[in-house]
Amino acid sequence: MSSLMHHEPEKKRELVEADVRERTYVPEILKGIALTTRHFLRNLFGERDTNPDVVERKGITSITTVNYPEEKVDYPPGYRGLHRLVPREDGKPRCVACYMCATICPAQCIYIEAGEYGGEDDQAESRVIEKYPKQFVIDELRCVVCGLCVDACPKDAIRMDTYTHTPSGYDRQGFVYDIPRLLQGPAVSHPSDPWYKRGSSAPPDHVHKEAHTRIAAGGGLAKRPPLVEVMKFPKP
């Protein structure tokens, strides 16, 4: 016990001449058989326990293998998974195409093309949100999963809380995620969101011409949410 627990000089463990137990092999082999048989019986009679909390594992078995394709381990809280573009209550992305994420990305895997809502409309109220991403593309093969884009985003519009990793594929193009594939998960609202800062909650008078989101545009905007309500993405 002590030899393992504290840092002793290496010369402490001197080699002792083999005694009769080791030289005749038999007693030592019997001890070895006892050890291996103990493991064998424990694992034969015990149920496999894959609890990641080691101290909470019950039973006699020492097999803890997770049979992967059939069983999967839940990723831990805070796991940086596949990106998602966070939708607003009305289904449009929260993203305002500010290029912060694309700028900070060390792998330069984010490509954004900004568009403007109702460019010809000079009505002040409808121009609260000026920009939106016409294109928002992440090349997941280039992504180094550093999470800087999430930190950089001023609008909480990109998150990595999907708790899945990038699924494998057979061609590179399949790893290029555009808005329809990225825009998913529960909507998120903050009281400080600019579209709630307008005087009225009525929809802006302009009509979106472009169908730039997967979820159909249109419909009224949601009511101003309670003070702080951050939606938690459920674990798969």
Next chain:
Amino acid sequence: MRIGLILTSAILICGAFFTLMGAAYGLGGYLEDLGRGWNITGLGHLANIAIVMLVTVMVFSTLLTIADRKWGSFIQDRVGPNRARLPYLENSPLGGIPHILTDVFKMLTKEAFRPKNANKLLFALAPMLAFGPVFALFAVVPSGPTLKVFDYPVEMVSTNLDFGILYLFAIASLAVYGTSLAGWASNNKFALLGGVRASSQMISYEVALGLSLVGMMIAFSTVKLAGPDGISEMQMQYLWSTKVWGIDLGLPAWGIFIQPLGFLLFFAAAFAETKRPPFDAPEGESEIVGYFLEYSGMQFGMFMIAEYIEVVVLGGALVAIFFGGWALPFGNEALMGMAFMKAHPVLLGAIFGMVFWLKVLLIVYLQLVIRWTMPRFRYDQIQKLGWQILLPTGLVNLFVSGALILWDPSLRALALFGFVVIGIFGFLTLTPSRQVRREAEAAADHGGHGHAALPAHHDDHAALPANTH
């Protein structure tokens, strides 16, 4: 639920052995009956060949290929092979048994590759030479008593030779020809190394193998293995016995009791002949890949299955020579004397056959567990073990046993000597070795000062050997 599954499997295994042996006796009696019509005696042995050798031994060793991997995984705290699934049973790995099918399919469909400059004839001959003798070994091992079925005596042995043990020695040594030929014919230096290692290992263990059984031969003054005057059945006699309610209880003259040293020597030497770990220097997978390096497909499969057949056959031989063969430890006379059993000899034979195969299963487990316990012997360690340990011990065992048998032909003195040997090994196993004693001493000594919890503190005592305190 798990316990239920295990119990079900155990009952299934027992039932399979029971059924197979019962079928062997039934078929034996039928064939014997058939043979008398044509004036041929001894056709019953065909039943033994067909059911015991071709079915039981073959299926046993085929299942062992998966059992080896599965048991090894349990020993190493793994799940083991479980990917192959049967149709309609996709959710159940069935203990990995479907892997046998995939293995067989793979081996049968793979190309039987032959290197360009390999010797064509010898290359093709070697796997058969490795497989054949190993399989033929079981011919002299009795797996059940001689019983009268349909009024004709049926022997549960393929051929009851008067020189059964000598046949065992002779054929066991032949198996190495396959190995060394494979190494030679492959035209590959590593394969040749494996073949050379195999033959030198065989030579160093052959002598010990022979010597280890001489004790048993002189104890029962026979080299016959099967039959009422063979070593297997003569172990049924009691050294000390008593009768309780008509059931005979006592200590049988099993080889393990009267010749424990002989058992250890034979086990070690025969284990070395199977070329399985820890004696797998001829294979030496991590260093030279082995004598079957150039073989693929079913030719390699024959080497592999020969190895597992050898495990089963060695188990059978060990049971027949040292564990009383098909007999129960006691109560054999009472069981055989029962009127019901006399009326149903097939049932009796099935029971004894099952006992035999369960003993074999135990020995096979022992072999596999040793294979997963011990690392491979270094080459000089193998030679040293064979020539410097096994051979002198065998000689000592032979002389002491001979003297004791001369002094007391009832074998009781021999059994007492055997108990002394078992006791010595038991004592040595239960007491810690010098290294462990010293480490414990040093730890206790060190902990006594209260320093163990202070990692940064270093005292001068630690550098000194423990016994200087």
